[in-house]
Amino acid sequence: MPLNDQQIQTLGRDALQRAAAGDFAQAEEMFARIVEARPNMGQALHLLGQVRLKLGRFAEAREPLERAAQFLPREVAAQTNLAGCLIQLGLNEQALAALARAARLKPNDAGIAHNTGRALEALGRAEEAERAYDQALSIDNRLVPSLSARAGLLAARGEWAGALTDLETALVSHPADPRLRLRRGELLLRQGDWWRGLGDHEARLEIPGERHTPDLPNWQGEPMTGRLLLYPEQADIESEAALRDTLMLARGLNGFPAGIEPIVQCAGTLAGWLAEASVRRGDSLENFVAAAPLRSVPHLLNWSLDALPAPARLHRQATPSSSVGWFSVVEPPAGLAITRTPDDIPACRLVVADDTWPAHAAASLGIPTVILLPRTADWLWGPNLGTSPWYPSAELLRDDDREGLAARLAGC
Known part of the structure; x- marks a missing residue:
């Protein structure tokens, strides 16, 4: 049934009230009716896209937001909301175009600069992304999303001090933010600073996620029996x-x-x-x-990397033979007699493995073990390669260090 102008105004007012009350599903239905009656009404298209964004229906939000951006070429919000939707859909090149239009309308907007950085970072253009975050922070030096994002870029290239400074700045205004505390903790731990980092790492337990939690009180170090x-x-x-x-x-x-x-x-x-x-x-x-x-x-228990307890006790005992255990995605050299069966680990004279449980089983048994770590290895290993403080018989190598691995194999 067609809607007249008065009905559209009433329906729009009711839809806005529903959206303000958090009833986005009902608001979406109402805005959809308005758009059906007035397909070229830019504001209705924009509002329909916005409520679909609130509902997490990004693919369905894209079409009305794209049309709204066309009908409202001088409205910054129409361009930025479209860009946000496109980023969520992984369409970062299109998002950059929308953000460029928004930036021409509002040149010194920290949010636009930040989202430009997000899109550039997603495209792997890290240097341009960092410049965009720098621009955002030159406008608002306490913009937490840009501080956090820039910290990630700095950490990725090993500039730990700069990354830590950005996170510390962000935490000044958001001291209880568990994600910021966790990121700061991980930065400290990767540098081997367990004294400062372990407490922050506990913030992970405050972040919702797929985590097992038994139905028992959480022990936090207090006396108990x-x-x-x-x-x-x-x-x-x-x-x-x-x-x-x-x-x-x-x-x-x-x-x-x-x-x-x-x-x-x-x-x-x-x-x-x-x-x-x-x-x-x-x-x-x-x-x-x-x-x-x-x-x-x-x-x-206040562990430190230079004073770790002895490895876990295992039922098995090492009985070395001539075989080499191989538990890595890195292919072994031709002609090397290997086993990939975990039950054979106690009989191995050497084990080569990624950071997987067979590596830990072998090292716990005292078997010489070469553990191949990625550049973003678990913070538990600490910042240094070579002999591991976790296992006296384990040697840590980068997983792309082919020469080091070849030398280690030649030596055995």
């Missing part, structure tokens, strides 16, 4: 990350305060390996007093 569950926080306990965390961090269990009996929540894959007291995920927690994630143990 009874069984303490140490658990991998990954939702999938059989994931590679959970398996390697279990072997790497379930160590020094005799170093807990008196009265605490630590028990490790262990995946089925590791049931035949880990000799520490353990339970399976899904077992009854009736006799447990509290729980703590394994990644919080270094913080709770």
Whole structure:
């Protein structure tokens, strides 16, 4: 049924009230009716796109926002909202064009400059992105998104001091922001500064995500008596990350305060390996007093890289033969007799592996182990390559160091 001008005005007013109250679904239906009746009404198209953005329906928001930008060529918000939608859809070149139109209309806008940086960064144009963030911060020197984004770019090229300064500046105005605290913690930890970084790293537990949390009180280092569950926080306990965390961090269990009996929540894959007291995920927690994630143990027990507890105890014992265990995506050299079977690890004279659970199993047994790390390796390893403080028998190499690996293999 066609709508007259009075009906459109009434419907538009009601739709705005619905949107202001947070009822975006009803507002979207109303704006859609207006657009159907007046297909070339720029403001209605813009508002329809905006509520679809609020609903997270970015693909459906694109068409009305593109039309709104055409009908409202001198309205900055029409261009920036279109750009935001396009960025969400990964259409960053088109987003840059919309942002350029917005910048011509409003040249000194920090938000436009920041979003330009986002689009450029997504396109891999890091230097241009950094200049865009610099521009945003020259307009508003406390713009937290730009400070955080620039910190990421600086950290990626190893400029730790500059990255840390940006995050510290952002935290002045948002001191409780868990994401900023976590990023600061990771920067400090990657430099080996555990004293300052471990506390910040606990902020990860405040950020919603797919994380396993047992139905027990969270132990934060206070005196207690009874069984303490140490658990991998990954939702999938059989994931590679959970398996390697279990072997790497379930160590020094005799170093807990008196009265605490630590028990490790262990995946089925590791049931035949880990000799520490353990339970399976899904077992009854009736006799447990509290729980703590394994990644919080270094913080709770004040570990440092130069004074780590001994590796976890394993059921297996090393009985070296002539075989080489190979558990890396890097291909082994031709002619090398290798095994890729984890059960064969105790009989290996050498193990080469990525940062996966077989590497930790071999190193825990004292078998010479070469662990190949990416440039963005887990902060737990610390900033240095070579002999690892985690395992006396392990040597850390970059995963692209072919010459170093060849020399290590030749030496064995």
